[in-house]
Amino acid sequence: QVTLKESGPVLVKPTETLTLTCTVSGFSLTNAxxxxxxxxxxxxxxxxxxxxxxxNDEKSYSPSLKNRLTISKDTSRSQVVLTMTNMDPVDTATxxxxxxxxxxxxxxxxxxxxxxxxx
Amino acid sequence: SYVLTQPPSVSVAPGQTAxxxxxxxxxxxxxxxxxxQKPGQAPVLVVYDxxxxxxxxPERFSGSSSGNTATLTISRVEAGDExxxxxxxxxxxxxxxxxxxxxxxxx
Numbered sequence: 001q002v003t004l005k006e007s008g009p010v011l012v013k014p015t016e017t018l019t020l021t022c023t024v025s026g027f028s029l030t031n032a033x034x035x036x037x038x039x040x041x042x043x044x045x046x047x048x049x050x051x052x053x054x055x056n057d058e059k060s061y062s063p064s065l066k067n068r069l070t071i072s073k074d075t076s077r078s079q080v081v082l083t084m085t086n087m088d089p090v091d092t093a094t095x096x097x098x099x100x101x102x103x104x105x106x107x108x109x110x111x112x113x114x115x116x117x118x119x
Numbered sequence: 120s121y122v123l124t125q126p127p128s129v130s131v132a133p134g135q136t137a138x139x140x141x142x143x144x145x146x147x148x149x150x151x152x153x154x155x156q157k158p159g160q161a162p163v164l165v166v167y168d169x170x171x172x173x174x175x176x177p178e179r180f181s182g183s184s185s186g187n188t189a190t191l192t193i194s195r196v197e198a199g200d201e202x203x204x205x206x207x208x209x210x211x212x213x214x215x216x217x218x219x220x221x222x223x224x225x226x
Contacts, residue, residue: 037215047154047162047205047217060213063120096161103209105152107164107173 002026004036004097004110011116012087018115022080022097029075030055035100036080038071040093041112048093052100053080089117121210123218130224137193139221141206144187149208151189153182156220157202165204166191193223201225 008020022036029036035054041047051061051071061069070083080097094114098106124142131137141151151169154162164173166182169189179194193200206218 046220047207049215049217062214098162101167104150105164105167105207105209106154106162106215107167109161109163112161 002099002108004099004108006095006097006110006113008095008113008115010114011118013119014088014117016087018082018084018087018091020082020084020095020097020113020115022082022110024078024080024097024099027099029073029078029080033102036073037098037100037106038080038082039096039098039106039109040091041096042090042093045093050084050095051082054100054103087117091115092117121208121212121216123206123208123216125204125206125218125221127219128222128224130226131193131196132226133196133198135196137196137200137223139191139193139204139206139223141189141191141218142187143189143208143216146187146189146208147185149184149210151182151184152207153180153191154205154207155200155202155223156205162205196223196225198225 004024035052037052038050053059053071068085073080094112096112098109153166156162165180169184170182181192204221209215
């Protein structure tokens with residue numbers, strides 16, 4: 001069974017850096033044509049793709065957030081880490097990680113973690 | 120940037136057919152994927168590559184795409200189908216794009 005689980009702080013202050021970890025099981029981060037993406041959803045709003053990392057370590061970022069995001073993976077620990085700098089209240093959202101099939105669709109998704117940005 | 124347009128809401132009576140559209144420039148040439156998201160839960164893939172159905176998804180869920188519109192069709196709608204539905208493509212620009220979401224209400 002493939003599962004993904006997000007972990008990280010529930011509350012961060014403005015200007016701080018957010019670090020989120022996605023721990024996967026049931027598949028390897030070295031599986032060809034697979035990757036892991038981060039996607040967020042502000043309360044009551046739509047989904048927004050943030051970044052992905054593929055099995056060959058190729059990375060891609062949302063153009064609007066590229067300067068603030070870094071994605072990396074630790075294959076031995078089956079973890080993918082996303083950092084987002086200079087957090088702002090508008091970054092308050094539920095952050096999901098999801099397995100990426102090829103460069104196509106996301107399945108399955110983690111349960112998500114709500115991050116609130118507030119002083 | 121590529122934009123996917125969905126109606127904000129669709130309402131349907133139980134047992135009827137729900138149709139949710141996703142508009143985009145020449146979307147028929149892209150692979151379209153659909154997710155449903157029930158309140159407080161993570162999105163779940165219900166259709167991939169226009170019309171593929173993941174294991175565990177009922178045959179009542181089907182998809183199609185042509186021209187500038189992709190469509191998710193839910194036959195014999197049940198109360199449990201009430202959710203937000205999102206379309207998604209991986210655009211030629213190299214980035215995935217989500218639609219704004221459609222809230223399906225079962226009357």
